[in-house]
Amino acid sequence: MSTQTLQQPAPPKFGAPVLEASGVVMRFGGLTAVNNVNLTVREGEIMGLIGPNGAGKTTFFNCLTGMYKPTEGEVKFQGAVLPPKPRAVVKAGMARTFQNIRLFGNMTALENVMVGRYCRTNALAFTSIIRGPKYHREEAESRRIAQELLDFVGLGHTSEHLARNLPYGDQRRLEIARALATDPKLILLDEPTAGMNPKETEQAKDLIFRIRDKGLAVVVIEHDMRFIFSLCDRVHCLVRGETLIEGSPHEVQSDHRVIEAYIGQPDEDEEELVAEAHAHDHETPPTAPTAPASPASDLTKEDRA
Amino acid sequence: MTTSPAVPRTKTSVNNPRPSPQWWLALAGAVLLIASAFLSWCYVPALLGDLSIDAFPGGLQILMIIVAVLAIFFLVLRSGRMPSMDTLLDSAKALKALSATAVAFMVLVAIVIALQAPGLANANPGLFVGIVGAALMLAGSWQMASDPLVDPITVRLPGWVEILVIVVMMAIILFGAAYALGQEDGTVFCLFLVFLGGVVAALARGGLFSWISVIAARHRQVLMMGALAVAFLFPFTQNGSxxxxxxxxxxxxxxTTALGLNIVVGLAGLLDLGYIAFLGAGAYVSAMMSHSAFAHIGWKPPFIVVVIIGAIVSSILGLIIGSPTLRVSGDYLAIVTLAFGEIFxxxxxxxDGNNGPRLTNGPNGIPGIPDLEFGAFNFGDTHTVLGIPLGRFANYYFLMLIVAGFIILVFTRLNNSRIGRGWVAIREDEKAAEAMGVNTFGLxxxxxxxxxxxxxxxxxxxxHQDVSVTPDQYIFLESAFLLAAIVLGGMGSVAGVLVGATVLKLLPEKLRFVADYRLLIFGLLLVVMMRFRPEGLVPSRRRALEFHADDQELADRVEEVHLEIAADPDTAEAKA
Structure with a gap:
């Protein structure tokens, strides 16, 4: 699958823009968390969103998904301006996962995914109490789709397990399944591999490619540079709430300002990072442990700590 | 009985080579206890429902026979006669609890005799035989060691046996309820509660209830039918009283009211402190449209229309209160509903006509509401069914039973639907639910x-049942009691609320001294519950998990049971 990413993404490869955020500003009192960020995501594209801690990545996500109402700017989804309400955003076709897992722990995996079906089903109180054939059909349909999605993310065997009993990596995948259950056109993943081991990270990458192949656009926040550079078609780097650079992984990873933003000083680290990322592009056995000495991967560990 | 092949049966003969001296001691104690029940306990016939007759056990003595028979049953289990049953029930723990109950019970009887007879001189030898028997049981069972148990979910009995267990349990509940209600004497009722608490604790410690809960989960339908049958049969046990x-x-x-509140509190997780006002709104609508001489609304529609109007008026009030407050966090709702109760x-x-329209007659309320009449069936009359007279209250009881059944249906069906899943999601993480497209405000x-x-x-x-409607029936205290019934019984659980409501309403009715101090007692009860069992007496599986977020053992256990039930072909069919 890493060969797929080696092709330089030619712009016509992607379809029409799904998400167009223009001039998004988010202020909390005197603090400007997100300042004039523009982001366009096209159909079938995997967009990476990187930046040091506190760069405003998650805040930006919250602006996109209606959790926050941007102070300025607008977010267009498939050409229409989205109302700043999470429910309307989901209904329009944009789903998200959370940086710190927010599953419904005391529900089973299947039930979690079925909650994701909520906005695509419409059994109301009366229907639920009377339970005619239509209700049963809809319920069975939700159940079937949920089970398929669990199979899709590789959790089919755990459908009746409590979400809180699942291992960490599985919980992250369950969150993705739950988001996919809302039938999105665009999925926003907030650090989908945080806390995963290299093998799980590799599986997550594979999963994201498969999601893309279903025709969805994907936006990923990650700190793991290898992951981002080998996954994404384009990468958008935020620093202190402002766009630093947006471009192909190659452009971004060779931009000295990105490394500066992460590390603080432009010296030989830059070359190392670039060299390391290149090496990774050529081959990385899925089970290989993360190479220790690279500044980028060290950085990710610190960031998480 | 068949156990799954995965569980080795190791202990049948290993742990029980020969009954030990302790075993014989406990057996002797149990036999003595039974013997004492056939002797006179006291000279005074007026005391404790007449325990003065030899060879004819009175009410309280029968309770001790039950304890002793249960003890003998567990002793037989220990002797290894029923190996598969022995691995299911922890006989040592059950015996300890039973013996402690017997001792406490006998000592309490002695104290009551000493205080009310008055003087222990009025006690007969039977009492002391009983005390000695109970003490021997305790001495014998004190040192008994518990055996390892098999997990009840791995045990499969034939379906009819499991259903029989449920039926027997229901019959015991019916009989126990009829017996408890029949006790006029507060002291006897108290002693009955001691007995009941002790036996329930013993069986719980013996692991019977964890087994029954597995059976109940397998046969949910049968359980519901059984409970309904018990509730339906209850008036027939009362012989027109x-x-x-x-x-x-x-x-x-x-x-029934608490069940309705449990949808709000237990399922949706909203704290409603003014629920009684909605009951009051319905009652006032009904009273104002009744044929009472004090009702000021001229339109007298048929009762079924009144029911619908009352319900709609209440829900409109609910919408008015809810729509501004439910947008903000939960605490505000509690305050607003509290205020709403007072406003109502x-x-x-x-x-009363002085300060507004003349509708409710102010503090005097609307008295003289006539009984309901459906065609020729007047709710005020006594009807005889199968030779058993069913009076006015029994008629209303049956009507309320239909309403309760309807509310339970609404409750369970909503709980297991798209809407119910939405509610759970809201309770667990409202932000995440919203972000997954759940209409949190709407739900x-x-x-x-x-x-x-x-x-x-x-x-x-x-x-109609109360005959009159007055403002002081619908005060904040009543809302608080409804909420207490839910907290006590178990949020989000039908059985729990029924238990909680029964305890909270029955105790003050039967025990006058409880009625005087009921605020104090319920306050203490709630504090104790919050500390030791926040999920309530009979919690719903999900609520128990929510209250014990750190309890991994519980989570594993719940999951195990769930997987077992989900894998079960019988229940899988029922689900589909």
Missing amino acids: DANMSIATQVLIFA RLTVNNL KLFAFAGGAFLAGMAGTIKA
Whole structure:
């Protein structure tokens, strides 16, 4: 699958823009968390969103998904301006996962995914109490789709397990399944591999490619540079709430300002990072442990700590 | 009995080579206890329902026979006669609890005799035989060691045996309820509670209930039918006694209202401190549209229309209260509903023609509401069915039973639906639920207004059952008791609320001294519950998990049971 990413993404490869955020500003009192960020995501594209801690990545996500109402700017989804309400955003076709897992722990995996079906089903109180054939059909349909999605993310065997009993990596995948259950056109993943081991990270990458192949656009926040550079078609780097650079992984990873933003000083680290990322592009056995000495991967560990 | 092949049966003969001296001691104690029941305990016939007759066990003595027979049953288990049963029940723990109950019970009887007879000189030898028997049981069982148990979910009995267990349990509940209600004497009732608590604790410690809960989960339908049958048969055990049926009907009305509130509190997770006002709204609508001479609304539609109007008026009030407050966090709702309860009370106190329209007669309320009449069936009359007279209260009891059944249906069906999943999601993480497309505000408002609707419905019947409707029936304290019933019984659980409502309503009715101190007692009870069992007496599986977020053992256990039930072909069919 890493060969797929080696092709330089030619712009016509992607379809029409799904998400167009223009001039998004988010202020909390005197603090400007997100300042004039523009982001366009096209159909079938995997967009990476990187930046040091506190760069405003998650805040930006919250602006996109209606959790926050941007102070300025607008977010267009498939050409229409989205109302700043999470429910309307989901209904329009944009789903998200959370940086710190927010599953419904005391529900089973299947039930979690079925909650994701909520906005695509419409059994109301009366229907639920009377339970005619239509209700049963809809319920069975939700159940079937949920089970398929669990199979899709590789959790089919755990459908009746409590979400809180699942291992960490599985919980992250369950969150993705739950988001996919809302039938999105665009999925926003907030650090989908945080806390995963290299093998799980590799599986997550594979999963994201498969999601893309279903025709969805994907936006990923990650700190793991290898992951981002080998996954994404384009990468958008935020620093202190402002766009630093947006471009192909190659452009971004060779931009000295990105490394500066992460590390603080432009010296030989830059070359190392670039060299390391290149090496990774050529081959990385899925089970290989993360190479220790690279500044980028060290950085990710610190960031998480 | 068949156990799954995965569980080795190791202990049949290993742990029980020969009954030990302790075993014989406990057996002797149990036999003595039974013997004592056939002797006179006391000279005074008026005391404790007459324990003065030899060879004819009175009420309290029969309780001790039950304890002793249970003890002998567990002793037989220990001797290794029924190996598969032995691995299911922890006989040592059960015996300890049973013996402790017997000792406590006998000592209490002795104290009552000493205080009320008065003087221990009035005690007969039977009492002391009983005390010695109980003490021997305790001495024998004290040192008994528990055996390892098999997990009840791995045990599969034939389906009919499991159903039989449920039926027997239901029969015991029916019999116990009839017996408890029949106790006029407060002291005897107290002692009965001691007995009941002790036996329930013993069986719980013995692991019987964890087994029964597995069976119940397998046969949910049978359990529901059984419970309904018990509730339906109850009036037939009362032989036309209006006093008891009046209490039973009040308990049922209370429980029905609490069930409605449980949709709001237990399912949607909203704290509603003014729920009684919705019941009151229904009751006032019903009263004002009744044929009472004091009713000021001229339109007298058929009762079924009144029920619908009362329910709709209540739910409109719910919408008015809920729509502004449910948008903000939960605490505000509690405050606003508290205020709403007071507003309701003050409003009906003042709609007497002096300060507004003449509707409610102010503090005097609307008295003289006639009994309901469906065709030729008048709810005030006594009807004889199968030779058993069923009086006025029994009629209302049956009507309330239908309403309760309806609310339970609404409750369970909503709970297991798209809406129920939405509610759980809201309770667990409202932000995440919203971000997954759940209409959080709409679902909360629906729960609130729906709960009000059901309360209004129950209120319309309550007005006729109570004959009069006055503002002081619908005060904050009643809302607090409804909430206490839910907290005590178990949020989000039908059985729990029924238990909680029964305890809270029955105790003050049967025990006058509880009625005097009921605020103090319930306050203490709630504090104790919050500390030791926050999920309530009979919690729903999900609520128990929510209250014990750190309890990995519980989570594993719940999951195990769930997987077992999900894998079960019988229940899988029922689910589909």
